[in-house]
Amino acid sequence: MAPTNESGTFDLDGELTVHRLGFGAMRLCGEDIIGPPDDEQEAKNVVQEAVDLGVDFIDTADSYGPGVSERLLREATDTSDVTVATKAGLLRNSDGEWLNHADPDYIRNQVLVSRDRLGVDSIDLYQLHSPDPDTPFEDSVTAFAELKDEGFIDHVGLSNVSVEQLEEARNHVEIATVQNEYNVLNRDHEDVLKACEEYGIGFIPYFPIAAGSISGVDVIQEVADAHDATVYQIALAWLLEHSDVTLPIPGTASLDHLEENVAASSISLSNEEYTRLAEIASTSS
Numbered sequence: 429m430a431p432t433n434e435s436g437t438f439d440l441d442g443e444l445t446v447h448r449l450g451f452g453a454m455r456l457c458g459e460d461i462i463g464p465p466d467d468e469q470e471a472k473n474v475v476q477e478a479v480d481l482g483v484d485f486i487d488t489a490d491s492y493g494p495g496v497s498e499r500l501l502r503e504a505t506d507t508s509d510v511t512v513a514t515k516a517g518l519l520r521n522s523d524g525e526w527l528n529h530a531d532p533d534y535i536r537n538q539v540l541v542s543r544d545r546l547g548v549d550s551i552d553l554y555q556l557h558s559p560d561p562d563t564p565f566e567d568s569v570t571a572f573a574e575l576k577d578e579g580f581i582d583h584v585g586l587s588n589v590s591v592e593q594l595e596e597a598r599n600h601v602e603i604a605t606v607q608n609e610y611n612v613l614n615r616d617h618e619d620v621l622k623a624c625e626e627y628g629i630g631f632i633p634y635f636p637i638a639a640g641s642i643s644g645v646d647v648i649q650e651v652a653d654a655h656d657a658t659v660y661q662i663a664l665a666w667l668l669e670h671s672d673v674t675l676p677i678p679g680t681a682s683l684d685h686l687e688e689n690v691a692a693s694s695i696s697l698s699n700e701e702y703t704r705l706a707e708i709a710s711t712s713s
């Protein structure tokens with residue numbers, strides 16, 4: 429039987445309700461996140477299946493493809509039925525480099541591009557992909573604040589930021605989410621997660637299953653065996669259990685993996701399992 433999204437909900441900025449287990453659309457693109465995938469229809473089927481299973485929070489970015497991920501989302505499903513979180517602030521060149529580009533003029537250009545590609549009047553959640561060393565952080569954030577005031581975007585998010593940058597951004601605009609790398613094996617941004625909890629901000633852990641490389645860790649495997657689950661499912665279940673504000677966005681181009689990831693939202697860890705898993709990061713580094 430097909431799984432359903434049992435991850436519970438979170439209210440972005442206290443007003444836009446999404447299911448906590450979302451979907452990351454970066455992996456829909458071709459190799460190295462450049463260009464289209466070999467089978468576009470299959471990629472679109474994954475998106476529609478995610479929505480059918482109850483996923484209503486989808487993360488993407490202008491630089492995925494570039495443009496390919498946003499286009500496929502629009503072609504795959506009715507983007508007005510789901511909350512789409514996109515980003516600007518990084519360029520993807522054909523050599524596969526991610527280049528910072530978060531000056532206000534560029535952000536203002538990209539919001540129009542993304543709005544058109546996604547087929548929406550205003551973007552549900554618009555995230556600064558990364559602070560740009562060549563642009564004062566305040567200038568980038570102010571551009572997002574202005575876009576919100578002008579009705580181009582509904583909610584503002586940040587990505588790849590420190591607690592200090594989160595605090596600074598909050599002086600300029602309400603921040604709905606922070607998206608940083610985080611998973612059961614890598615908890616370097618625990619301080620940012622704690623700050624998000626304090627402020628009621630959604631924390632989107634990217635690389636939630638360490639890009640499919642969570643394996644070979646005895647504790648995770650033992651817990652997985654006890655639940656007749658995979659280690660990836662346990663990594664997702666732990667993220668959902670760890671904090672009420674986590675919004676994991678596992679990415680996949682596979683229907684089987686999608687179903688597996690959604691089914692992880694039904695796994696309930698015991699206190700002992702949760703604690704054993706919580707201790708891995710400090711013991712594995």
Ligand SMILES: NC(=O)c1ccc[n+]([C@@H]2O[C@H](COP(=O)([O-])OP(=O)(O)OC[C@H]3O[C@@H](n4cnc5c(N)ncnc54)[C@H](OP(=O)(O)O)[C@@H]3O)[C@@H](O)[C@H]2O)c1
Nearest residue numbers: 452453454587634635636637638639640678679680681685
């Ligand atoms: N803000 C940022 O700077 C930033 C950076 C990176 C990513 N992101 C966002 O975060 C999302 C997730 O990150 P991610 O895709 O890099 O990492 P991830 O979700 O941890 O891992 C995705 C990888 O794991 C594989 N996978 C997925 N489910 C699996 C399963 N059940 N069993 C085995 N393998 C599985 C996928 O391959 P298959 O296709 O074969 O399933 C894919 O290669 C992205 O889609 C993107 O939206 C944001």
